[in-house]
Amino acid sequence: MKIERRSLLGLAAAVAAAGGARPARARQAIVAPAPAPPDPTEVIRLWPNGAPGGEGVSVTPIVPERSTDPAFHDRYAQYTTDPILTVFRPERPNGSALLLIPGGGYRWAVLDKEGYDVARVxxxxxxxxxxxxxxxxxxxxxxxxDxxxxxxxxxLRLIRSRSADYGLNPRKIGVLGASAGGHLAGLVSVRTDATYDPVDAADAVSARPDLTVLMYPVTTMADPFVHAGSRQHLLGDAPTAERIAAYSLEQMAWAGAAPVLLLHAMDDGAVPVENSLQLLSSLKAAxxxxxxxxxQEGGHGFGIRLIMGRPAEAWPDLVRAWAGRLDFAL
Incomplete structure (x- = not known):
């Protein structure tokens, strides 16, 4: 029997359609990850004539990159001698400002995870x-x-003194600190004493924030819940009981302070949740x-990137809702 070539082709197609032939695997396009967004170029030097008390300082600043993924940065600043503010201007300013203080155990400051990433949000x-x-x-x-x-x-004084330049309400300037940066945000929220001599007219305005957000904060310098690394880098190897008490947020006089929001994961293995719980009791009493x-879960240092699909993913919206009830747009 003579079988034409077109019949064979039709038979092969029929067999393939019936599952008798393995279909050709579709070639998948290789898509390169999007690069990390560029850093803002606008910065403000805190101390135009040099930071105070630097006569005995000989360190050299470094900003190492820990990320091997081009889609995001993970940098930390260590041995800083010329402190700066990096400015993130929104397209449509709402009149509010946030001073973001990243953590790092007082050993360094993680710029991206708890700084730039949060600022962009x-x-x-x-x-x-x-x-x-x-x-x-x-x-x-x-x-x-100090x-x-x-x-x-x-x-905070520089931001408030330049509020007109940035379209800000000088009574809508908050602070958000994470981990050891949360300890520092707590200090600037509760302490009102002068820690340096005035430099210029900006130092005549208030350094008190109008709202405070503390993310998985280091709050206590006392055992058993202290983050030992933060205490060591802040107070040294063997601080006295008086020094420990003087830098433990839960032992400070909070009466009259701005509203505070605490965020913490119960499974934080680095800074125990009791840091927030103890401070919560003190804030309530004050x-x-x-x-x-x-x-319930989230661990320590979750920032923005590490919360996708986890309970802590809701934290920026929770902060906005809370601040909104205080007539503070975020």
């Missing part, structure tokens, strides 16, 4: 954000443990308007 909804790159207490500065606080106080959100 809140700038997208209209908040002008300022990420603080601060000096560290163990680098030989005369102010010692060195980072000098930078935080100066930063009648400070306070809200707290404790997530």
């Amino acid at each position: 809140f700038a997208a909804s209209g908040t002008t954000c300022f990420v603080l790159r601060y000096r560290l207490p163990a680098d030989g500065w005369k102010a010692g443990a 060195t980072p606080l000098q930078d935080a106080q100066r930063a 009648k400070v308007p306070t809200e707290a959100h404790l997530f």
Whole structure:
């Protein structure tokens, strides 16, 4: 029997359609990951004539990159000598500002995870954000443990004094600190004493934030819940009981402080959740308007990238909702 070639082709097609032939595997396109967004170019030097008390400082600043993924940065600033604010201007400013203070155990400051990444989220909804790159207490500065606080106080004063330049309401300037940066944000929220001599007219305005957000904060310097690394880099190897008490947020006088929001994961293995719980009790006793959100899981240092699909993913919206009830747009 003579079988034409077109019949054979038709038979092969029929067999393939019936599952008798393995279909050709579709070639998948290789898509390169999107590069990390560029850093803002606008920065503000905190101390135009040099940071105070630097006569004994000999460190050299470094900003290492830990990420091997081109889609995101993971940098930290160490041995900072010229502290700065990196400015994230929103397309449609809502009149509010956030000073962002990243953590790092007072050993360094993680710029991206708890700084730039968070700034982009809140700038997208209209908040002008300022990420603080601060000096560290163990680098030989005369102010010692108060060195980072000098930078935080100066930063808030500069932001408030320049509110007209950024379209800000000077009574809508908040602070958000994470981990050891949460400790520093707490210090600048509760302490009102002068830690440096005035530099210029900006130092005549208030350094008190109008709202405070503390993410998985280091709050206590006392055992058993202290983050040992933060205490060591802030207070040294063997601080006295008096020094420990003087830098434990839960032992400070919070009456009259701005409203506070606490965020913490119950499974935080680095900074125990009791840091937030102890401070919550102190804030309640001082009648400070306070809200707290404790997530079942999230670990420590979750920031923005590490919360996708986890309970802590809701934290930026929770912050916005809380601030909105205080007539503070974020």
